[in-house]
Amino acid sequence: MKIKSFKELKSLREKISNSRDPEKNCITICAGTGCLAYGAQSLVNKFKAEIEKDNLEEEIDIRSTGCHGFCEQGPVVVIYPEKVFYRRVGLDDAAEVIHKTVLNGEILDRLLYTDPSSGEKIIHEDDVPFYKKQMRLVFGMNGQIDPKSLEDYLAIGGYSALAKVLNGMEPGAVIEEVKKANLRGRGGGGFSAGWKWESTRKAKGDPKYVICNADEGDPGAYMDRSLLEGNPHSILEGMMIGAYAIGSNEGYIYVRNEYPLAVKNVTIAIEKGRELGVLGEDILDSGFSFDIKVNRGGGAFVCGESSALFASLEGRTGEPRAKYIHATDRGLNNKPTNLNNVETWANVPLIINKGAEWYQSIGTENSKGTKIFSLVGKINNTGLVEIPMGMTLREIIEDIGGGTPKGGKFKAVQTGGPSGGCIPEQFLDMPIDFDALTKVGSMMGSGGMIVMDDRTCMVDVARYFLKFLEGESCGKCVPCREGVRRMREILDDICEGRGREGDVEILESISHALIDGSLCALGATAPNPVLSTIKYFREEYSAHIQEKKCPAGVCKELIRYKIDEENCNGCGVCARLCPAECISGEKKQPHVIDQEKCIKCGSCRESCKFDAVIVE
């Protein structure tokens, strides 16, 4: 059915809302990539089969939703209307969940989440500490809708912002509203979205393009994927509003091919949008036409950079160009182009619906609204967290993330991906926003937040990022192509015990050449992980270079695996598993490792149940 007017859209929404009983039981199962990997799809099927078997379709709805964010605890199930929160739900639990919890209100203790700090079992989703401190404006809808259902999106008010804009807001007024809200680009740069829209609108040229950058390449960041997977229509709606304001009829979504579910869900959303008539020719009889195509990347990190992304969209290799002419004047196919990131687009319908003033009330002076971070690495509660700008790192890591896993001590948090830096403990109480992170030598980036503990070697982390960037440098400009490689070689030397006095100074000097001379941000920000680790963890560099030691016990060439005689009870597991056959000892007697033969594969340490294998 195609709707042709605002009135029809409104009555369709009312019809859907009226047909839904908010008090009806509904089992929502997270089917984001994380939970799917834990087997969520078979769980959905199992619930469906159980409901069918007992003819309970009238009493119980079932919905597979996008990512809820608490990936650590997957598969996650939330039962409405009470919002009972179950985690790690298995196939065998399905029947009991239906008959005991849904139909009888009985809580299954074993599926509840236990707060590790208080040991208390928590029943309702909203009371889980991981969610409690969050402000899930953009991301919260994920748990309520089936991303494949346009009806679900309409039921939560979807496309009402589009209708509002098309029905009486001048393009200039839309831009003013977004400017007033001070929406800044969530992809990393933090550039004002409203200004960008205005520049593109004013630029001469036809057609104009609107692009969604979903080439989420920062390792450790996956909020864009989860948004595209879990609530694709919100991004489409944002793009449509932007296109209307800018005066564009053609849009693209450039998405990583590593995200197959995101590609699938957004493609379905586009098809459904066209069927319903919110996408295509003369949308809702407003005279405005807009359509979107999905283009997939080829596994090149640099394609997240705007001009490289355009080159890729034109069917060429993703090499950036110098940007003395802005993309807003000449971008894709040399036409005015407005590129925003997934999360930025998802914020747009909110701003239109609730107004710039409301949006302004959230956040810090120069960074408004919320930001989604992916909290990963050495952290108890891995997942996606959405917080108002201005929350401190400590609140995020300790209160929401639950701190570092047992046995480890917090050392640093890395933000901003390969362009960012490592932030040490002394800055944990800093309220974070775009500017604060830049000030301490890191950056917001797309929102990856990788927590590191005392078993993470900071020199090795710097080397890791340079190795990453060396592989991803497109090779067009010399400072980046050669500079990154030389820096990586020096870091290899340091990590492998060949470090020399003066290496750190050479690293710093090459860094500055890269910052000044690189063509695009990939090269210009490449030194950040190195410079920030030198700044805050210089003693680790010194330990590697002077003492030839890796304090964290990571760099293979500088460590030895040893068996602690006191803790070893001679069970022999390590000796059996050792691929180099270099562990020996009598039964029930402490074993020893032959250092000559040891290949430092780590099998023994991993397999020892008594923590008897130590690294020094």
Place this chain on the structure above:
Amino acid sequence: MSEVNSVEKMELKVKDIIQKYGSDRGFVVPILQDVQKEFNYLPKEALNAVSSHLDVAISRIFEVATFYKAFSLTPRGRHQLSLCVGTACYVRGAPLIESNIERVLDLRPGKTSPDLEFSFDTVNCLGSCALGPILVVDGEYQGQMTVSKTNKVLKKLGKKVKTDEN
């Protein structure tokens, strides 16, 4: 089936794929992706077919096929192992797993074994960091990997390795 016949068939397949994208040259990357999915790598004949049907010089197609990491110009192994080495997986111990797979398969990341049994790659981030370290075995995500779990996977795929099962 004669040689000529198979090239013709390949060309028909390529033509289908290109038509799916409305012969739009902007879609070279997704087109090559679909071609690779069809043939498991990018055979020379298929690249020629893409070039002629899209009317893009073969040098350009070749440039794209060699630039992007996703493409392989040589046949890939029957079993494909991709290890995530995104930052989160890295700090959780992916490097030890990487060297273990390298040792057992005698394969550097990005390579395929001469008997075409295994291809081993590292990927930059699969965006499933809660499961890290992640190994994707023939398309299936296996989370919270350890060296010994990797060995079990490799054993299942027919490699001789020590596991704590024996």
